[in-house]
Amino acid sequence: MIKEEDVLAALDKPRAVYSLQQRLDPSNKSTDALQELLMRMRTERKVKFDIKTGKWSKA
Secondary structure, three states: OOOHHHHHHHOOOOEOHHHHHHHHOOOOOOOHHHHHHHHHHHHOOOEEEEOOOOEEEEO
16 A cells, blocks of 8 residues: 555655656556555645656655
């Protein structure tokens, strides 16, 4: 289970979803749960997504 605090800690610099997955839960092959969490956090304005680079960062 990936937590919001862990995601924010891993976003010390802008990262792509796959890079975040490798830092947070490398044994899990599916990024679905992480993407769902990132989308919810984006709605809450805790993180932002740069469409040009494809990377997530802290808001």
